[in-house]
Amino acid sequence: MQRRLAERNSKISSFHVMELLRRAKQLEAQGIDVIHMEIGEPDFPTPRTIIEAGIKHLKTGAVKYTPAAGLPELQNKIAAFYLQEHGITVDQRRIFVTPGASGAFLLAFGVSLNPNEEVLMADPCYPCNSNFSTLFGGITKSIPVDANSHYQLTAQQIKAHWSSSSKGALIASPSNPTGTLINPEELKKAINTVNNLGGCFYSDEIYHGLVYDQKAVTALKYSDNVFIINSFSKYFGMTGWRIGWLIVPDEFIEATEKLAQNIYIATSTQSQYAALAAFDDTTLTELEYRRSEFAARRNFLYENLLRIGFEIPIKPEGAFYIYANCKKFTDDSHQFASDLLESEGLAITPGIDFGKHEAHHMLRFSYTTSIAIMKVAMQRLEHFINKRSL
Numbered sequence: 001m002q003r004r005l006a007e008r009n010s011k012i013s014s015f016h017v018m019e020l021l022r023r024a025k026q027l028e029a030q031g032i033d034v035i036h037m038e039i040g041e042p043d044f045p046t047p048r049t050i051i052e053a054g055i056k057h058l059k060t061g062a063v064k065y066t067p068a069a070g071l072p073e074l075q076n077k078i079a080a081f082y083l084q085e086h087g088i089t090v091d092q093r094r095i096f097v098t099p100g101a102s103g104a105f106l107l108a109f110g111v112s113l114n115p116n117e118e119v120l121m122a123d124p125c126y127p128c129n130s131n132f133s134t135l136f137g138g139i140t141k142s143i144p145v146d147a148n149s150h151y152q153l154t155a156q157q158i159k160a161h162w163s164s165s166s167k168g169a170l171i172a173s174p175s176n177p178t179g180t181l182i183n184p185e186e187l188k189k190a191i192n193t194v195n196n197l198g199g200c201f202y203s204d205e206i207y208h209g210l211v212y213d214q215k216a217v218t219a220l221k222y223s224d225n226v227f228i229i230n231s232f233s234k235y236f237g238m239t240g241w242r243i244g245w246l247i248v249p250d251e252f253i254e255a256t257e258k259l260a261q262n263i264y265i266a267t268s269t270q271s272q273y274a275a276l277a278a279f280d281d282t283t284l285t286e287l288e289y290r291r292s293e294f295a296a297r298r299n300f301l302y303e304n305l306l307r308i309g310f311e312i313p314i315k316p317e318g319a320f321y322i323y324a325n326c327k328k329f330t331d332d333s334h335q336f337a338s339d340l341l342e343s344e345g346l347a348i349t350p351g352i353d354f355g356k357h358e359a360h361h362m363l364r365f366s367y368t369t370s371i372a373i374m375k376v377a378m379q380r381l382e383h384f385i386n387k388r389s390l
Ligand SMILES: Cc1ncc(COP(=O)(O)O)c(C=O)c1O
Pocket: 040, 099, 100, 101, 102, 103, 126, 172, 175, 176, 204, 206, 230, 231, 232, 233, 239, 243, 244
């Protein structure tokens, strides 16, 4: 029987790192020790306070649908967080609790993007964001970025690449894979540029809690006319709970509610009750401790990769990634990553997963593992490089 895959499937790119992960699991099954620095997931468990809040609710048995936009108490806590962290008042009706940032993107693009409309994105960027726009028939306009703009789109680039088919621009700060932040002045200019062009500005702020030397600035500081995508996954350590949030401009509230009701009815109820504890002082104290641990890991990895001979033109300011140039060692980072896994049991992600620009020279290292383990990882990496140069 002929299969009838929808055409859009051919436009959705697959993650090369998944193949690497599959191979890593095979090696582990053979008893080989693999160090995982390819995964974008913190090694810390979900904080106890959050788990207990989830269990407490589960025990009531009242695990029913919530309103599509989320539990009002949770919307309220998210709004309070913006006031406390950024001094910004957000109308609770604009906040939607979603199944992760991924769910937030589905809604944001679903309510704003028509087929064949373009979304401007940096190359490199997190590939799923581009695939979400493709799912709605949108077209990603990838714009090569470099260290000069901290690997972020600039207002100038947005203006230069804007066309009659452009609908919006997406900025993820800190970025995955580069871990770099947009400069606040540049963020403001980029938002104003998109708004003046009549487009939609999408701000992926999922790594906001994980910034080490300064505070991340939310796009909401400069305009209410923006989509904010955020999540409990990374800073709050809740990847598997599938919960995040979206903040929409006023005129999108009704449409977003309707779409949420239809696509997934509501975000997981126990996860929402668990997330109510995410902003408690005890939880935040624990999360701040973890943030300082991530900062120490970043420093360790950054210094060691430089010492080994990787190029990292700017020190990443956030997330848990270092995007390093390996041109001193190879012109094929994909092969390099695959050989490194086979011969040393060290898994990292090749640049081709994040775009085309300079991708064959780039590797993403995640510091989602302890310094003690990363010490071993660095020995393996050096051993691998030394062996190649013999
Ligand atoms: C930049 C970025 N945005 C969005 C997501 C989606 O995260 P989640 O759906 O777990 O909230 C990720 C996950 O790695 C990411 O790196």
